[in-house]
Amino acid sequence: MLDAHNIGRSRPANPPVIRQLDEAAINRIAAGEVVERPASAVKELVENALDAGALRIGIDVADGGKTLIRVSDDGCGMTAADLPLALSRHATSKIDGSDLLNIHSFGFRGEALPSLGAVGRLTLTSRAAGAEAATLSVEGGRMAAVRPAALTRGTVVELRDLFFATPARLKFMRTDRAEMQAIADVVKRLALAQPQVGFTLRDVSGGEGRLLFRADPEPGDFFDALHGRVARVLGADFAENALRIDVAHDGLRLLGYAALPTYSRGSSVAQFLFVNSRPVLDRQLFGALRAGYMDVLSRDRHPAAVLNLQCDPQQVDVNVHPAKAEVRFREPALVRGLVVSGLRQALAAAGHRASTTVAGETLTAFRPEPRIYQMDRPSQPTLAQALHWQAPGFAEAPQARFEEQAPASDEPPRPLGAAKAQLHENYIIAQTASGMVIVDQHAAHERLVYQRLKAQRDSSGIAAQALLIPEIVSLSPADASRLLDAAADLAALGLVIEPFGGNAVAVRETPAILGRVDAQALLRDILDDLADLGDSTRVQARMDAVLSRMACHGSVRSGRQMRAEEMNALLREMEATPLSGQCNHGRPTYVELKLADIERLFGRR
Structure with missing residues (x-):
């Protein structure tokens, strides 16, 4: 047992002797x-x-x-x-x-x-x-x-x-x-x-x-071989929902596959990064991977990716650690920029696509315990069948739908189909050529508004509308200070605030695209995002977080009834909008079920 009186440094009785180890x-x-x-x-x-x-x-x-x-x-x-x-x-x-x-x-x-x-x-x-x-x-x-x-x-x-x-x-x-x-x-x-x-x-x-x-050795070029190996090591689901990445800039090239945001994981176990085919555990590269998905994943979800960064060996030092897992780049900002931009380009090019696993999970939730249906047993026609019997009260088979004019033959195909109904004032049911689509109207519109806000900001700045009477919001001293420090960034987003004495701020203008908003609720949500992101995050990340919060406040709310033309307009805009397959937090905005899957649910197959 250690004696507390003997803990500490003391001068050795004899000076240590330097020896050459064998x-x-x-x-x-x-x-x-x-x-x-x-x-x-x-x-x-x-x-x-x-x-x-x-x-x-x-x-x-x-x-x-x-x-x-x-x-x-x-x-x-x-x-x-x-x-x-x-x-x-x-x-x-x-x-x-x-x-x-x-x-x-x-x-x-x-x-x-x-x-x-x-x-x-x-x-x-x-x-x-x-x-x-x-x-x-x-x-x-x-x-x-x-x-x-x-x-x-x-x-x-x-x-x-x-x-x-x-x-x-x-x-x-x-x-x-x-x-x-x-x-x-x-x-x-x-x-x-x-x-x-x-x-x-x-x-x-x-x-x-x-x-x-x-x-076994995979045939074909690099991408074919890697796709086959990814399917073998990480599973067919990953390979089916992975986007091909191939971008180059200033002597750097990023190759591999990155999964759709809706195929995210609860941890980073499905992240494999390589530099010149050397497996590395580099914080900077993992941070860049995370930043590439920043717009489409919540903070508790992790992207899945297999990425290989190719560069001149002179541009990277692999002699940093005996295990050679850490590397040091000569131009780290260039590497980060390539990873982030390459991932964002691929995700945007995927359009409204969502991972196939979303449908699979939905079907699993629907599927009951296996049973033998009466229709599957061979039997003689019943008397009711012979007389074409109908249940009392129904003159014909019941229907609950609205009809719309069929699209002209020269119109492009509609991947998300035509709206047929709205359930619980939140979910849009659409019929496609091969099945059906269920859309979360709030999540989908939130993504659409977010993309519009970003496009508007990047092109000409977000238009603001002045409030007839400024809204005064009382805050804590720390919150007021944090919010006013970001006032210039918020003004670029169409949200103009000013100090109003003490710990209060005055909201004078709001983004016009949002229409009427609850300024107090919006400011408090923005404060939450700024606190979570911290001071070390780039201004762009802070602005995107604020835009995401604004989009949430300006989107179609759950519980709102939508007309048929509104629902179809939403579907058409989703088809034309990048990243519309998931909301700003990485959750799917729609689920697609194939007709064959639906028939299996009812024992038809």
């Missing part, structure tokens, strides 16, 4: 930086295989990687003379040391293999073209002699008893299941980075080989 200790310390857990070892070994030009890579793991990690590849291999060098610290074939910025490979430090050999039992077996296979083992930093081996091609790296030489590290390992999940995540991330390469991951604990993950 090679084994140096390698064990290096291993602590490079190999944090079994997943780190898998990452380093698989990246070595990719650097060797492998097209198929197999990973076998036992007990969460604690007792065995074996990585086999069909790459270029090594000769017997290369093996001792490969296990020597700071020896690498990937750079010559003259330029640490011109790096085209995953690895370049020459630390992974010697570090693993320092803390585990490592065996390296390899065969280069035109040479005989050879093997070399190292245990706790002690290297054995090179011996002949049997191997057709490529390299096999086998690591047993990870951290046996540093048993204290084993106490910090998690359960076998958790470590295996971390390994699977690493393999999937690398599989997304290299869609033309095949990967298999097996759990060989207890001697039984259980396939955990398999991704």
